[in-house]
Amino acid sequence: MIWITFLLVQAAILFFILAKRSRSNTDPPLDSGIIPWLGHALEFGKDPAKFINRMKKKHGDIFTVRVAGRYVTILLDPHSYDEVIKDPLSLDFTRYAQVLMDRIFQLRLPGHKPAKAKDVMKKHFQGPHLALLNSTMRRQLASLLKAETAQNRMDWKVDGLFSFAYSLLFRAGYLTLFGGEQNNNGTDPADVYHEYQKFEGLLIKMARGTLKSEEKRTTQAARQRLSEFLAPAGLCKAPGSGPWVQDYRQLLQAEGADGEMQRKALLMQLWATQGNVGPAAFWLLGFLLTNPEALAAVREEFSRVSQIETSQESSVRTPVFDSALEETLRLTAAPFLTREVVKEKTLHMADGQEYLLRKGDRVCLFPFISPQMDPEIHQEPQTFKYDRFLNKDGSQKRDFYKGGKKLKYYTMPWGAGTNGCVGKQFAIDTIRQFVYLVFSHYELELCEPDAEMPGVDASRYGFGMLQPAGDLIIQYKLKL
Helix, strand or coil: CHHHHHHHHHHHHHHHHHHCCCCCCCCCCEECCCCCCCECHHHHHHCHHHHHHHHHHHHCCEEEEEECCEEEEEECCHHHCHHHHCCCCCEECHHHHHHHHHHHHCCCCCCCCHHHHHHHHHHHHCCHHHHHHHHHHHHHHHHHHHHHCCCCCCCCEEEEHHHHHHHHHHHHHHHHHHHCCCCCCCCCHHHHHHHHHHHHCCHHHHHHCCCCHHHHHHHHHHHHHHHHHHCCCCCCCCCCCCHHHHHHHHHHHHCCCCHHHHHHHHHHHHHHHHCCHHHHHHHHHHHHHCCHHHHHHHHHHHHCCHHHHCCCHHHCCCHHHHHHHHHHHHHHECECEEEEECCCEEEECCCCCEEEECCCCEEEECCHHHHHCCCCCCCCCCCCCCCCCECCCCCECCCCEECCEECCCCCCCCCCHHHCCCCHHHHHHHHHHHHHHHHHHEEEEECCCCCCCCCECHHHCECCECCECCCCEEEEEECC
């Protein structure tokens, strides 16, 4: 028995020695960490932004790290981002996305055609159909906001701002996209939101495969319940089912997905469409409420564009609001843009350096660190400046520089290239409509006038919008 144990230990040591990678002259700087196989996985998972910043100071704008058996090359030079974004032949987006789909949603779609799914999204979230979505969302938001103060209309109601914003926008989004304008499937959107919060609260652990036994049971139960809520969505042409979900479900049926996989795909779309809008609205409202000058500027602009309630939101010009929102996203949107290296590639950096990307590795862009929080690009990057994206004449500011060269990517909350967010305009219109309705119909203020914005949940870096580690307590009531 002792000899067997000895041989196993020796085999493990030999495996780690042989598996250890050395850097060639053409590779990016390599940092494997001191723990065999795991590498930097623990530090990376605890606070990705802090870890990547440390590696940047040590190695520069490109380096390769080992994370749980995988080698990940991180690129932080925005002048060089197109080398990754515009090469779908060597660098594949879908493989890593499929890994996350399986881990989080237990979703496997072997016959799925991402390009066709994107076409369905574009049909409804862009162009003429967008006006219909905006109109439906406006009615749902107005109805839910009115219901919030149906009783004791003149009394202050106290809530956490994150809970307030996320709950309202989730329920309105669910009714607009999945439940149907009339909500004919009879599901209470508050019940959907309750189950969704159980599921979403463990999403990061699902993505990383670190769920404990009890957490696995919680996510499985929430996943099953949400699938039941979504089961009727898109099954017929009845008024209670939105046209987008009908087309999407028809596509899944045509690709051979059975009923169970269709429901799991709808759950994935529920998260994709609702998981970022609520947190983004929280951060925006929070920054405005804690910055009186910014709040006054946005309120004054809204007072001059009262047609928002009846017009197509995309046609309304609100440059002050747009700048405040873009500044909010600069500070709080932190997705990883990840690609699998499926074919060996020489990466040509903007500074003339060349590096070999090895097949089987991953490449990751992290725009949150650069360009969004780069002090050379954005002065005082940690500070909220509502007019950062405005020129002196009130027009949109688009000229930002790094190393004396104008940037194509100076903020990237929506991704870029062919994998950019299809629903970007719908999300912007929704947040603008929500903030406008809140300011128009409510008196809303901080319970503690000197309250400060909460910090961020560091584990959320890499997964879209950040979420707060705490909350801002607000009180609100209908205006007289």
